Amino acid sequence: MAHSGPFRCQCGQIHADQYDGPTNDLLPYIDTAGVSALNESEAGACRRIFRPFDQRLQRDAWLQSEDDDPQLLITIPFTSPVKIQSLTVIGGADGSAPRELRAYINQEALDFDDADRMMAVQTWQLQEGDAEGRIEYPTQFSRFQNVSRLHLLVVDNYGADETTIYYIGLKGIGTDHQRKAVQAVYELRPVGQGTDIKAGAGGIA
């Protein structure tokens, strides 16, 4: 259960050991196994750039595009629909930081041709030299209300042959809506406390 956020736990106790700071990091909602990227130089490297916010400054894992081609198309599926408030990008040095970023929402599969033809939901011009990820680029929140899959297209960089990204952070609110069958217990009449009603196999009171 969440100890912070809109639906705090009802246990009534003080959780001093839990960090109650900015925890709208969407990393728990990202399906990291399903993250993929087109035009990456090393297959699977795209998963390494989604880390906890406090590990964003690590330099041992990065995503790089193919030789002589600065474009990247990153696919990020979520485990449940989320609302994205802002994003943070830490790029490489020497012109390899991404310059223009376009976002597409809830497309099943995109490749570069499709992305060229479609209108992006939002486009950002990223600053060069933000090596510590201090800049949060806000989204048009109303357009990012119910995101199950996000595609980020890096259109170009600041002049290098390849684009290098060390970290991508998404901030927002996750809903825990799951698309699962509901196991409901139906009450024909109210039942008192202490009665153990189990769902499934005709859990009718």
Place this chain on the structure above:
Amino acid sequence: MVLEASFLCIDNSDYMRNGDHAPSRMEAQLDAVNLLSGAKTQSNPENVVGLLSTAGRGVEVQVALTGDVGQVLSLSHGIKIGGNANLSAGIQVAQLSLKHRQNKNQRQRIIVFVGSPVQEEEAALVKLGKKLKKNSVAMDIINFGEEAENAAKLEALLNAVNSDDNSHLVTVPPGPHVLSDILLSSPIVQGEDGAGAAMAGMGGGGGEGAGDFAGLAVDPNMDPEFAWALRVSMEEERARQEAAAKAAEEAGAGSAEGAAASSGEGAAAAPASDAEMAEAAGGAAAGDADEQALLEQALAMSMPGAAAEQPKTPATAPPAETPGAPVGGASETPASAAPPPSAVPAPALEDAVMAEADEDEAMQLALAMSMSQGGGGESTTPAPAPAPAPAAGDMSAVFQDPSFLQSVLGSLPGVDPNDPRIQSVLQKQDGDKKEDEDKK
């Protein structure tokens, strides 16, 4: 077992009428299409394949992405030959079809057959290849027909598309080989680590003829219960044979069981022929007179007598058959049935060299067997070369009487006591005995 959508592009230009790949380039291609679509769909049941032709009136998609190999095969035979192949257009149409596949989790792969001169420039092909790589489409190129002319361009295309060894180029020069067979052993069907090899091999061939290994190779993958049943039945057969052999050794080889066991051991190649042998030998021994039974056992013993090494068995067949020539076909059938299957891999040269020694050994063993029938209680082993020496040693007392030997030989129908070989064996026996006596 990678989940993949593959699109096959075949060349149906006029160059396909050429017969340098038997029976014609087009037929070889269609055969290969059959093989590839079967291999792909077998390696993963969710794989899909499609088919298009690059020449004719223009690029035409014959079969959209489907998991039904039968559909691919039936529609592939309706393709007409003519025109010139447009390779880049074909590849682009294939890429578009793959983009619109139903299951977006499938990897994308294009398999191209190039059998006519490529008209595109190398630079254009490289650009196309890079675009494919960027959109994570892998490619397999089969260069046949005009392979020398196209080699450079196709190499360049492969290098542009290849990302981490997911793409391959197979060059097939004209010759007596079959295009499909070369593809079968190539990385296109085999996969990165030979994963597809077992599947493709079993799917293509019958599998049964190769015996145990092939049967067990496919069974765990496709039918584990069947594999288990096969294994259990073969172990039971082996156990039964071993038990029968032990019983035969204890009871004396004169019994029909001994003949069955030894004949079973002699023809150890396949259980089917074992059963045949046992039945034939058992039936013959039970039904016929004692002389017949004697002959049966002599024949049976003479085969395993030299059957430890495969090359020896064909050599034993002629001497075994010589004494048994006038006997009915029943006795010869088991003798000839067992050696030919086991003799198939044997080099003929070895047979000729071994022939001389084997005849003598076989003769001695045959005599030993027939002796033990009357003597009883003598343990005779169906084992190879070592056996004749101890067996002969046991029989030494009996052999010392040449008149007894002559009478026994005379009683065997078809054996001519005046046969020079038998005479030499007898004399050799006498000589051995005399040497033994001298040593003592």
